[in-house]
Amino acid sequence: MIQPVAYAEGSNDTTETINNPPITSTVTRERYSQYIEGTESDHYKGEVIRLDDLNDVATDALDTYQGEDVIFIDQDQTGNLTVTVPETAYYIIGFDYKIAGDNVLPTQLEMTVNGELPYYEMQNLVFENGWQNPLEIPLDKYGNEIIPQPIKYDEWQFKYIIDSGYRTSLPLLVKLTRGENELALTISEGNLLIKSVELRGQLDVPSYEKQDITGNNYIEIEAANALYLRNNSAIRANASYNVNLIPYSSDKRVLNHIDPDSFKTPGDEIIYQVDVPEAGYYQLGINYQQRSKADFPVFMNIRINDTLQHDLLKDHPFFYQNQYKHVTLTDASDEPLTVYLEEGLNTVSFQISIEPIKKALEEIEQLTREIQSLSLELTNLVGPDVDRFRDIDVNDYIPGVFDLMTSWADRMDAVYSEMRSYNPSGGEVGAFSGLRVAEEQLRSLVSEPRKLARRKGELATGTNSVTAYLGNLMQEINDNGIGIDRFYFYQEDVEIPKSASWLERTWGSVKRFINTFGEQDYDVSNVNEENLQVWVNRPRQYVEIMQRLIDETFTAETGVRVDLSMMPDQNKLILANAAGEAPDVALGVNYALPFEIGIRGALQDLSQLEGYEEVASDFSPGMLVPATIRDGVYALPDTMNFWVMFYREDILSDMGLPIPETIDEVRSYLPELQRLGMNFFYPTAGMPGMKIFAGTMPLIYQNGGQLYGDTIHRTMLNDNQAIEGVRLLTELFTIYNVPYDVPSFYQQFRDGSIPIGISDYYMYNLILNAAPEIRNVWNIALIPGIENQAGEVERWSTGGAESNLMFKDTGKTDEAWAFMKWWASAETQVAFGNTLQTTYGPEYMWNTANLTAYQELPWANDHKAVILEQAEWIAEVPRVPGSYMLERELSNAYNAIVLDGDNLRTAIDLASKRVNRETERKLEEFGFMVDGQIVDPYPNPELSIRD
Structure with a gap:
């Protein structure tokens, strides 16, 4: 022992x-709950301090906006406000604010008080845009209601400073000293206009007292169609064929409930305007579904006229219900609780809360x-x-x-x-x-x-x-999804709605089943041959937005009508073409597929069409390589799967490690990381089966190597520079102990055991939207590369995702090309990306391949800058006859070296022989070689990209 x-x-x-x-010491800074503990007697109890005259708020950020004096703080700027208070005490602080311009993302900021950060929560505060729906619900061409694009609310809003994670239901208190205090607001994302400042003691929430109810008023509000305002554009209505919801239709999609997949994040708030015929006390009922938390409630704050009338409306529990069911809110004695409504217009809001936990x-x-x-x-x-x-x-x-x-x-x-x-x-x-x-x-x-x-x-x-x-x-x-069909205020002498009976539900299901035998929306068989036929390899929510954009802009401008159909299986496009059933255009297919179809003469060479050069200039040149066949280009990039380096700022900072620029620097960090039980992630570790080009190619290219020469007849895999690239790759695992099998980099990045590594767009979206516990302690950077003789670090990586193509046999070449140019344009891509993200939420990020459009999408600006710079280093491996064998054999060589301990040169030589043999077979098949002799040299399309 x-x-x-x-x-x-x-x-x-x-x-x-x-x-x-x-x-991770940055995370252990004093929390608000510790900061505020035991301070109740020191809370400010005086009159509300309202500072409408900004001259009373000495500041260096004074500006004018639409003729009014305002404080304007732009991104990466700090605005200093000086406020005067009558006594040393704890205050809450609120602002009348707007967010200027077309910003979709909430404004994020840090606030210090008298030069110090009072507690952890102050380092990330958010001010959201308000969002409304258009007056009319749009319909698709089949007569279905579709989710409308949100409209940014353009009026001033008021908000008290509160934790960005909304773990508290009441505003955050801050200790201010008697006299002048300096508040410094530093914007990290977005901007902020401030019209006035308010300081006061904590908001009072009275204890509940039951009140007598008299009258026979009944006021019902449809949650989906009466929604007035929300603080998250992604909160949306949705359609369900459910007889318990209103409105209901068995054959058409009608928006009839607040989608629980959108109304789920702490702080999400929906606001309604309720017209009340008579002032008085009412009971509150709601038809809801809550199946996000088994055996546990979702909590909501219910405000009436911006006030929590009593403590039972604060963090009110809504228990698990697998189906929509009518429930009346009750008190601890299971008696209906009462709320007071004024005569006329009242605002009623529901906000997701997690303060109880x-x-x-x-x-x-x-x-x-x-x-x-x-x-x-x-x-x-x-x-x-x-x-x-x-x-x-x-x-x-x-x-x-x-x-x-x-x-x-x-x-x-x-x-x-x-x-x-x-x-x-x-x-x-x-x-x-x-x-x-x-x-x-x-x-x-x-x-x-x-x-x-x-x-x-x-x-x-x-x-x-x-x-x-x-x-x-x-x-x-943090997933607190709750669906709401309707809510209603009622008095004693009223009959309230009941849930549908078993018979009603069964009959509704039968009618719905019968309707499934009719024509289906966006089906490839449900088309008009006179229209342009476009198959889309994307889900319905994408297709609905695309069809609306087409109808409103493309068809309106060109007169060309377009039928969109959801693609049944992209791999059957070749068969559909052979059967004469192919569409005119296909969108969103895997970026490697156009070569397989184009080499068989089924696709249109887009480079021969008018305006191609202008369209292609918006893409990284390397993105065009996979669709290049000889001198033609047979597809346009649709989306981009960028690769960047992810790193935990907190961990690297505490270790004193700067961001590595080269693979050599990464290797020099490994002993220190491994001493602490941590490591580096390289993409091949996340590829359990075949190691695709995205993992095996970068170090070969960064080292100056190539996979093919001037023509593709022979692979250059056994060239010295390529071999050196493979050596650098495999030694990461065989000598430097980088893990060769990581089932979930996402998980280990979250827990800190692998605080740095290279990954792609999908990891970016996941960390951004599904790792709340490390929010603000991670970042991205350019991938580490290899320094060339000129001193420049080469950072080559792949980037292909989905592509768009046109079939050669279309009888509508001009119309199809006009459509493809329109869809690929920066204007359309920005419109689609903004609509998709504002309608469905931050996880629906549109990773467009159009770099001009990408600059305008609602992503974090500092991240966009990194991704755009990395996009300059995209160099896709060409798809050519036999290239699938190159990808497979390069993977086999990697496995042989890393897992089996084989000699590197022996493994590469064997791989090269197999690749060359298969390449010759495919060149024979397609007529580029006859009886072992090259009769028609096939050029390497990647050479012009990396020159």
């Missing part, structure tokens, strides 16, 4: 280090940090890999470690028990099952103390670790 050495003696208090881990979230975050810290301590002790025959008593080296782990399990149990109190039955809570699994795994580790060193990966590494369960739980907790 290994004996304890100076490691344990030199540690004054290892458990204290674990409880306060040095890594705020402490639980903070405890889970703290536990995650502590467990990660222990995982690092264990790796420092025993190294990244542990021999299963070594017997190590970890407690000798980290005294008290098992008591500490037991305390973590106890803390998890306490959180889980608290969450059970929200389950009406008092039973298990499915929504927090991940917490129970994490607790049981910790207790299992404690039960086998001598196996802890070998099982240390179960703490914080991989998809089945304790921290992975906690991280997934954090993600799931």
Whole structure:
């Protein structure tokens, strides 16, 4: 058995280090809940301080907007405001604000008070745009209602400063000292116009007192069609064939409920204007569905005329309901609660809240940090890999470690028990099952103390670790989807709606089933031959937006009518062409597919059509390579799958590591990363089967290598520069111990075990929208490359995603080309990208291949700058006869070298022979070679791109 050495003696208090881990220290800044604890007696209780005259707010950001004095703070600027208060106390601060221009994303900012950041939440505040629907709901050509494009609200809005994660239902308090105080607002995204400033004590929420109700008024509001305003453009109505919803149709899509997949994020708010015939007290009923949290409620704040009338409207629970059901809001005694409405117009809002579980979230975050810290301590002790025959008593080296782990399990149990109190039955809570699994795994580790060193990966590494369960739980907790059909205010002498009976539901299902035998929307068989036929390899929500844009702009301008159809299977396009059933144009097909169709003479050479050069100039030249066949180009790029480097700012900063520019710098970082149990991610580690070109090509190209020469007759894979590129790639795994198999870089990036690596657009979208626990502590950079003789770092990468093509046999070449040019144009791509993201939410990011359009899309500006620069280094591998074999054999060589330990040159020579043999066979098949002799040289299309 290994004996304890100076490691344990030199540690004054290892458990204290674990409880306060040095890594990710930026996250451990004092939280608001700690800042505000015990300060109730010091809250400001005086009159509201309203500063409408901005001359009273000494500031260096004064400006004018539409004839009014305003404070204007643009992106990457700081506006300093000086406010005067009568006493030292805790205040809430609010602004009348607007966001100038066409910004879609919320404005993000940091606020310091008298030069200091009071607490963690102040480093990321958000001010949202308001959004409204057009007056009329648009219809598609089949008579279905479709989701309208949101319209930005252009009036001034008021908002108190609040946590961007909306973990508190009330505004954030800040301590100000008597006299002048300086507030510094630094904008990291967007801009902000401020018309006035308000300071006051915390908002009062009275205790509930039941009131008598008299009258017979009934006021019903359809949630989908009466929506007045929301603070998230993605909150939307949707259609469901459900007899419990109004309106209802068995044969047409009608918007009849607030989509729970859109109304789900803490802070999401929907606002209605309700006309009330008579002032008085009312009961409140709602027809809703909540199936995002099993055995656990979704909470909402219900404000009437911008006020929480009583504490039962604050964080009101809406329990799990798999189907839509009418429910009247009740008090603790299960009696209907009462609310007061004024005569005339009242505003009523529903806002997703998570304040009741705020402490639980903070405890889970703290536990995650502590467990990660222990995982690092264990790796420092025993190294990244542990021999299963070594017997190590970890407690000798980290005294008290098992008591500490037991305390973590106890803390998890306490959180889980608290969450059970929200389950009406008092039973298990499915929504927090991940917490129970994490607790049981910790207790299992404690039960086998001598196996802890070998099982240390179960703490914080991989998809089945304790921290992975906690991280997934954090993600799931932020999904609070609730669907709302209608709500209604009513008095005593009124009959309220009831849910549909079993018979009504069954009859509705039967009618719907019968209607499925008719013509289907956007089906390839449901077309008008006189119109341009376009097949789209995308879901319905994309197609609906595209069809609307086509009808409103392209058809209106050209007179050309277009039928969009959802593509049944892109791989059947070749068969459809052979059968004479191919469309005129196909959109969104895999970028490698145009070659397979074009080499068989089925596609139109777009480079011969008028205006091609102008259209092509908007794309990275390397994106055109896969669709280049000899001297022709047979497809246009549609989307771009960019590759960038992801890194955890918090971890690299605490380690003192700058962003690496080259692979050599990455290799120099690896010993320090690995000493702490961390590592680097290279894309091939995320490719469990074949290593595609996106993983194997970059280092070959960055090293000056090529995969083909002037023609494709022979591969250049065994050229010295290509071999050196393969050596650099494989040595990352064979010598530098970069992991060669990473099931989820996303997960390990979140938990910090792999805080840096190279990945693509899909990882970007995932981290941006599905990793709330590391928001603001990660970033992207150009991928590290290889410095050439001129001192320039070459950063070549792939970028292909989807492409658009035209079939050669179309009888409408001019119309089809006009349509393709229109769709590829920057104006159309910006319109589509903006509409898609504002309508369906931030996860529906349009990764257009049009670089001119991409600059205008609603993505974070600093990220766009990185992606646009990396796009200059896109150099797709050409798709040519036999190139599939090159991709396969390069993958086989990689596996042979990394996994089997084969000699590099032997593996590459074998791969080259197989590639050349298959290339010759395909050249024979397509007539470029006859009896082993080249009769028609096939040029390498990549050469002009990299010259």
